[in-house]
Amino acid sequence: MYITSFDRQNQLISIANSGQLRSQADIETLLSSGVEYVWVDLARSKASVVLLYQANSVSCHFSTDAKTRFVKKIGISREAAQIKAGELLSESKRLIQKVLFETFEGKAIEISPFETLADNMINMMLQDHDALSCMSALRSKDAYLLEHSVNVAFLLVTFGRYLTLEQPILKQLVIGGILHDIGKIRVDIKVLNKPGKLTAAEFEHIKLHQNYAIDILDNIQGLSQVSKDICLMHHEKLDGKGYPRGLVAEQISLHGRMSCIVDIFDALTANRSYKEAMSPAAAFKILLSLTPFHLDKDLVYDFIRCVGIYPVGSLVELSNGLVGIVWEANKRDALHPIVKCFYSVLNRRYVNVTMIDLLKSDLYIERGLVSTSLDIDPTPFY
Numbered sequence: 400m401y402i403t404s405f406d407r408q409n410q411l412i413s414i415a416n417s418g419q420l421r422s423q424a425d426i427e428t429l430l431s432s433g434v435e436y437v438w439v440d441l442a443r444s445k446a447s448v449v450l451l452y453q454a455n456s457v458s459c460h461f462s463t464d465a466k467t468r469f470v471k472k473i474g475i476s477r478e479a480a481q482i483k484a485g486e487l488l489s490e491s492k493r494l495i496q497k498v499l500f501e502t503f504e505g506k507a508i509e510i511s512p513f514e515t516l517a518d519n520m521i522n523m524m525l526q527d528h529d530a531l532s533c534m535s536a537l538r539s540k541d542a543y544l545l546e547h548s549v550n551v552a553f554l555l556v557t558f559g560r561y562l563t564l565e566q567p568i569l570k571q572l573v574i575g576g577i578l579h580d581i582g583k584i585r586v587d588i589k590v591l592n593k594p595g596k597l598t599a600a601e602f603e604h605i606k607l608h609q610n611y612a613i614d615i616l617d618n619i620q621g622l623s624q625v626s627k628d629i630c631l632m633h634h635e636k637l638d639g640k641g642y643p644r645g646l647v648a649e650q651i652s653l654h655g656r657m658s659c660i661v662d663i664f665d666a667l668t669a670n671r672s673y674k675e676a677m678s679p680a681a682a683f684k685i686l687l688s689l690t691p692f693h694l695d696k697d698l699v700y701d702f703i704r705c706v707g708i709y710p711v712g713s714l715v716e717l718s719n720g721l722v723g724i725v726w727e728a729n730k731r732d733a734l735h736p737i738v739k740c741f742y743s744v745l746n747r748r749y750v751n752v753t754m755i756d757l758l759k760s761d762l763y764i765e766r767g768l769v770s771t772s773l774d775i776d777p778t779p780f781y
């Protein structure tokens with residue numbers, strides 16, 4: 400198995416020459432030198448490595464069948480996790496595209512592929528949240544509806560987990576998020592993709608996507624009420640001035656209220672051909688300005704705490720003028736992530752990539768950025 404680092408007396412030690420352990424004897428040697436935990440890069444380990452899953456840990460041995468007593472925590476390299484996350488997001492977009500097409504053709508929607516996808520997304524969120532968050536922040540301008548649907552699903556499940564909702568509800572949040580704008584398939588594509596501000600008549604036309612959704616959702620066998628609430632309540636407002644049904648506060652469920660917040664946040668932070676993305680901080684201000692008449696104020700504050708002022712995948716400028724991607728925030732406070740720096744504002748040029756751990760540095764985050772504000776392309780650094 401391929402080891403990247405190990406714990407000795409609760410100290411995480413990165414191995415300068417990380418590499419393969421080739422036999423049970425190698426494991427015994429590590430154990431006898433006081434190592435209790437190792438981090439294994441599964442993608443680079445041989446197939447003969449056998450992992451045994453237990454309640455809170457995983458034990459590992461080689462297939463030579465030596466008795467195992469080696470208990471370890473699993474981790475795959477960030478690079479491998481990013482690839483897996485990218486594949487999951489692409490697969491999600493393909494599924495939405497297929498279902499949009501089938502809906503357009505008048506075919507019924509099968510729920511089972513969405514359930515599988517939801518399970519995969521939840522598992523990845525639990526194991527590699529930073530990788531998934533980072534990859535979902537990487538947006539193209541062309542596939543807005545697909546990316547928006549996947550991102551709303553990911554944000555909803557992240558938010559749901561923060562609110563300690565049960566696992567079956569998390570699954571329904573993902574399915575609802577992915578399907579939430581399904582009615583747009585029946586909207587005039589020219590209006591849907593219009594670059595720029597909509598006229599009043601065009602806006603009324605777009606609003607119809609929710610009326611179309613009512614019909615479409617009625618024909619999906621096995622779709623839960625939670626998923627339906629997300630699909631049909633994400634444009635409702637607490638004061639009753641939303642659509643399609645003009646529901647008032649007590650009629651809008653928790654999941655419906657969550658979807659209103661997440662839908663607006665993702666739209667604001669997306670890069671479109673006709674508008675620049677907003678930084679998360681700027682989007683939070685708008686969300687707060689929509690309380691208490693439109694959005695649930697307490698829930699907006701929860702959402703801000705959940706996403707954090709500098710979410711993983713967002714761009715920041717450090718106090719020394721270096722610009723980077725917030726790379727790792729797991730088990731850290733919001734102000735001290737690891738930042739992957741690649742650009743210098745002072746020199747106005749790209750620099751060698753450096754990982755800066757703000758817990759171990761005097762540097763601090765000066766501000767959140769959007770890539771267009773500096774006219775730089777962070778894409779190759781994700």
Ligand SMILES: [Fe+2]
Nearest residue numbers: 579580633634
């Ligand atoms: Fe919508």
